[in-house]
Amino acid sequence: MIKRTHNCGELRVMEEDQDVxxxxxxxxxxxQGKGLVFIDIRDRWGITQVVFELEACDEALVTEARxxxxxxxxxxxxxVRRRDASSNPNMxxxxxxxxxxxxxxxxxxxxxxxxxxxxxxxxxSEEVRLRHRSLDLRRPSMQxxxxxxxxxxxxxxxxxxxxxxxxxxxxxxxxSTPEGARDFVVPSxxxxxxxxxxxxxxQIFKQILMVSGCDRYMQICKCLRDEDPRADRQAxxxxxxxxxxxxxxxxxxxxxxxxxxxxxxxxxGMELGQIPQIPWQEAMDTWGCDRPDLRFELHLQDxxxxxxxxxxxxxxxxxxxDEGCVKAIxxxxxxxxxxxKKIDLLDETAKIHGAGGMPWVxxxxxxxxxxxxxxxxxxxxxxxxxxxxxxxxxxxxxxxxWETCVTAxxxxxxxxxxxxxxLKGGWRACWVVDFPMFRWVEDRQRWVSEHxxxxxxxxxxxxxxxxxxxxxxxxxxDLVLNGSExxxxxxxxxxxxxxxxxxxxxxxxxxxTQEKFGFLLEALKYGAPPxxxxxxxxxxxxxxxxxxxxxxxxxxxxxxxxxxDLMVESPGPIDxxxxxxxxxxxxxxxxxxxxx
RNA sequence: GGGGCGGUAGCUCAAUUGGUUAGAGUCCCGGACUGUCGAUCCGGUGGUUGCGGGUUCGAGUCCCGUCCGCCUCGCCA
Numbered sequence: 001m002i003k004r005t006h007n008c009g010e011l012r013v014m015e016e017d018q019d020v021x022x023x024x025x026x027x028x029x030x031x032q033g034k035g036l037v038f039i040d041i042r043d044r045w046g047i048t049q050v051v052f053e054l055e056a057c058d059e060a061l062v063t064e065a066r067x068x069x070x071x072x073x074x075x076x077x078x079x080v081r082r083r084d085a086s087s088n089p090n091m092x093x094x095x096x097x098x099x100x101x102x103x104x105x106x107x108x109x110x111x112x113x114x115x116x117x118x119x120x121x122x123x124x125s126e127e128v129r130l131r132h133r134s135l136d137l138r139r140p141s142m143q144x145x146x147x148x149x150x151x152x153x154x155x156x157x158x159x160x161x162x163x164x165x166x167x168x169x170x171x172x173x174x175x176s177t178p179e180g181a182r183d184f185v186v187p188s189x190x191x192x193x194x195x196x197x198x199x200x201x202x203q204i205f206k207q208i209l210m211v212s213g214c215d216r217y218m219q220i221c222k223c224l225r226d227e228d229p230r231a232d233r234q235a236x237x238x239x240x241x242x243x244x245x246x247x248x249x250x251x252x253x254x255x256x257x258x259x260x261x262x263x264x265x266x267x268x269g270m271e272l273g274q275i276p277q278i279p280w281q282e283a284m285d286t287w288g289c290d291r292p293d294l295r296f297e298l299h300l301q302d303x304x305x306x307x308x309x310x311x312x313x314x315x316x317x318x319x320x321x322d323e324g325c326v327k328a329i330x331x332x333x334x335x336x337x338x339x340x341k342k343i344d345l346l347d348e349t350a351k352i353h354g355a356g357g358m359p360w361v362x363x364x365x366x367x368x369x370x371x372x373x374x375x376x377x378x379x380x381x382x383x384x385x386x387x388x389x390x391x392x393x394x395x396x397x398x399x400x401x402w403e404t405c406v407t408a409x410x411x412x413x414x415x416x417x418x419x420x421x422x423l424k425g426g427w428r429a430c431w432v433v434d435f436p437m438f439r440w441v442e443d444r445q446r447w448v449s450e451h452x453x454x455x456x457x458x459x460x461x462x463x464x465x466x467x468x469x470x471x472x473x474x475x476x477x478d479l480v481l482n483g484s485e486x487x488x489x490x491x492x493x494x495x496x497x498x499x500x501x502x503x504x505x506x507x508x509x510x511x512x513t514q515e516k517f518g519f520l521l522e523a524l525k526y527g528a529p530p531x532x533x534x535x536x537x538x539x540x541x542x543x544x545x546x547x548x549x550x551x552x553x554x555x556x557x558x559x560x561x562x563x564x565d566l567m568v569e570s571p572g573p574i575d576x577x578x579x580x581x582x583x584x585x586x587x588x589x590x591x592x593x594x595x596x
Numbered sequence: 597g598g599g600g601c602g603g604u605a606g607c608u609c610a611a612u613u614g615g616u617u618a619g620a621g622u623c624c625c626g627g628a629c630u631g632u633c634g635a636u637c638c639g640g641u642g643g644u645u646g647c648g649g650g651u652u653c654g655a656g657u658c659c660c661g662u663c664c665g666c667c668u669c670g671c672c673a
Contacts, residue, residue, distance in 0.1 A: 085631090091633085117634080128665095182671085
């Protein structure tokens, strides 16, 4: 093997006339005939042009170089030469080339199914890319995403190390607990019929570490939730997880704010401004979403007081509902560019998210026009006054129970923001605070935690925990960047009595809590410090830092939407003996097992 | 579990209303070329139209089922 002196991205005119050795892959071959051939050699750091010519070597070497094919793995020895007239300003190394004097072919490549070529990758089906991931990852853009991920991990460890955090590993094989997402489970061989669960997060372990006196814990850890993936969600994902003792909400927010600032500055050269704190109620009322995208306005405005005067049945019947309301969004100067088709898109968005429809009007010098104009006409003046609509604008309305109304309009807002190209540029973060403690779930006929069952209720709400659970706020907080939730945490319950009361509200009997969470309640008994923490979604943070909207692009070996790894072809079958050893019998329809 | 889009050469795509031997670019193979840089030019190989069934004289195209990928609703404390 040729031991390299440089990588393929670093040679400059400064190294002129130096003898160098490079290792890498053949990116392209430009064969000019019997006496001249150009080879672009690529490694993780870049691409360098190597030239084999009769003036510098014998014919046999040129012939061998001409036999190279894309993705052959090679090493070369040569001399750096300045390229004057023929320089290529598009490449970092474009002002030099290496005149080849020796060539070692480590490994010839069969004709590869896909080429690590950015031009082609733009159109390549993801299925093919995932199946041949080793080749896909050779692409510079994929390499740079992996690099960004590494840079973030390295910065994270360094940052928290300096603040006195200690990285502690927590187990992967734990026990299944109620609440939360569906668990991935692992059968026990030693205890047939019993199962481990893979952690949805190290939540309880990090709390126990606080009880153990670790004081400040952090971990970059895998979390697993057996739920359907999305474009920004994988069943298996990575969290930056941390927990602090003797802390409060303000301190956690302060440290994490400076962490995010540092990330943006070091990795993107961006100064992130002040990060406002927005109460959950305000976020929902104004943005229709608990993770508001502050890069554009299009606020939801309440017009419930004007709605009765319209005589519009959609409005009046909404107001009759429990917590019914009517809200409006002004789309400034949209009248011209918004065709009926775009309005229909917004209407469809509203419907998908639970609204019956989305009334709208176009505003002209003479007031409302089109859509629901005849209903809006009676309140035109008051409405103009209230929401500041101008001629040339479009106004869209939502009318329903509060939750349906704001969430549907919140989605309409996002869609409209995209259609109006308002999402460009900028980094806007906010903290969302004052979350409700519980949410009533109609299907299950019970309260569930908005955050998780270990989140502390606000002290002032403690005595209403049982009497009015829906009204209790928690000491929880989410960090939102450009409309994406990148972190969430809370101050935890450190009083076993309060913890038991919360479990009770969630409908867990004392027996059940003892069985499922006994170890936590036990630990809290022996002097638990006040503590709290947060978990950051590492994958999502890297997505934002690398500007991709596909989480699979920031994970080296991701899974598809049905949880398969197309490269290793997991999940796969296991041997009969393995099943027997685990005392597991499989009961699947024949059709499914026969298929392959 | 529901909705939407898609699956044709190794890769990216085309194929009129159901009609001849399923085409093109690229990759690959062969040839030409001493300054290319998404090299160019000439020639060539390459197909179970995801899979199974049905309708038809005839199916890439129509129907039914199924598998896979992407987006999305539910779900994701």
